[in-house]
Amino acid sequence: MIYLDNAATTRPDRGCLEEAQQFIYQNYYNPSALYAEGYNLHIMLKQARANILSLIADDNYEVIFTSCGTEADNHALFCGGRRGNVVTTMGEHAAVFSAAAELKQLGIEVRLAPLRSDGGVDEDELIRLVDDKTSLVSVIHVNNETGAVNDVNAIAKRVKAKNPRTLFHSDGVQAFGKIPFKLSENIDLYSTSSHKIGGMKGTGALFKRKKLVLKPFIFGGGQENGMRSGTENVFGIKMFELAALKHYGKLRENFCNAKELSYKLWSLLDKQLFVRISPENGSPYILTVGAKGVRGETILHEADDRGLIIGTGSACSSNNKKRYSRVILACGVGEEVADGILRLSLGSETCESDVVQAAAILNSVVKNRREMMS
16 A cells, blocks of 8 residues: 555654553553652653754743644634734635634634745735734645745744734644754744654644743643643653654655655656646645546545555545635636645655555556546
8 A cells, every 4th residue: 555645644653652652551640640650751741842842943932732733723823813813824724724714703804815826825915914903923834735835934024023013823734844944033833743743643732932921722720831721641742752853863864855756756647647736845745736637536536446545635624515625726726627636745654666656556547537538
């Protein structure tokens, strides 16, 4: 089986899993308890927090562990965008886009910046939407449907120059552990997820600037320094820590490898059958193409029958009954191509034989479908 849907989820890293399973069977205690075993886990979580933080930020930030990237995004939107207007983009993941829609229902004005053809935000238009009443700006770091990379450090600097009181948030789920990056002082909030880099589903994190006063999103026992109540998921957090450290230990090596594999995959796809949507300078982990005249869902199922697993866009939008991706349409892609969108996403385990076989399967599937339709 060839797996090219790593943007949706990755296989848990076996080595990290073996090391972390002690937190299921042996060290299963409550880290908020007063007995020694619980306190020892509290110390381990403190170290995990420091280790994860050090990968992309300095001591001016802190980490709030969450259940997923979606919760981290929701925390940022609902607790950061509490007044005036909120500015975000047409290219956001549903976790931000739907949260912004809910803010609108609550009486907050929501302003949406348009996209470039590659899925990146039109920065000038975004800045134009910011004014003295903007409470929050949220810009996705790596577009989860096209792989376009937004320079969020530069955008945040421009936002702060126009309104220093505006909070800046970025969904970094598709960037963390994959592309070289450090948080600048202009970014207030940054969301990440464990299962995109070999960790377990059910764990995420929100990086928060320490001096930022932010209300909690989940109330209860006051865990996570009062910012996110609920008994800590020690196993998930330790898996997150171990997987993150492993990925950052080979970040540039994995990045270069993904770039080579993405280039090879695109070079092997028949240009008479596919058009490229992803930008050349985007994340090498995501290659989005369109098969003109053939439904992406049809290709997905036929490829699956032949041993190739791919995506047609964001897995979190699969329950949406709309036929075309709002993000792809916002890139200016016509409906005929938008109907045949395929997202081919690589991971650290992807090898050259995977992309060679994948290209052969996709060329065959689409060619056969075209011939059947002619």
